[in-house]
Amino acid sequence: MNLYVCGKCGYIAFEVIPEACPVCGAKKEAFEQDNSAIKSPVDPNNLSELEKKHIPVIKIERKCGLIDSGCLDVNIKIGEIIHPMQSQHFIMYIDVYLDKNFISRYHLTAEKLNPALGIHLKVKEGKLLVLENCNLHGRWITEKDI
Ligand SMILES: [Fe+2]
Structure with a gap:
């Protein structure tokens, strides 16, 4: 998988460099290819404690009543063992993609937030991709498929 990293904000584009970064607006010249920009577990069937603390967990709920026309709740936590949120070690942001297209970035601060996020989708299908960045x-x- 070809990964392109925005030199300004760290946003990752999959396969194709966008004309402008959807997070910070940087021009495509700001992107550099780095296919090792995302970590992956050594053995997906036998995760280490560090891997369990960093790999996002996605939970899809289908019962949200917040939006009248219908709403698909997606809850995200980092990770299966909850990641610390301390000033020296914390989750900086969570990026959400649908079918590898960017949807949203959520910035986190260490003091008051859990490493978690709830989003309300108006789409009913596709493949969600959640990316977190630990400092x-x-x-x-x-x-995860919706
Ligand atoms: Fe960490």
Whole structure:
């Protein structure tokens, strides 16, 4: 998989460099290819404690009543063992993609937030990809079909 990293904000584009970064607006010249920009577990069937703390967990709920026309709740936590949120070690942001197209970035601060996010989708199908960036341990992803 070809990964292109925005030199300004760290956003990752999959396969194709966008004309402008959807997070910070940087021009495509700001992107550099780095196919190792996302970490992956050494053995997906036998995760280490560090891997369990960083790989996002996606939970899809289908019962949200917040939006009258219908709403698909997606809850995300980092990770299966909850990641620390301390000033020296925390989750900086969570990026959400649908079918590898960017949807949203959620910035986190360490003091008051859990490493988690709830989003309300108006789409009913596709493949969600959640990417988190830990200030010490880099980027990790999880994908899940809606
Ligand atoms: Fe970490």
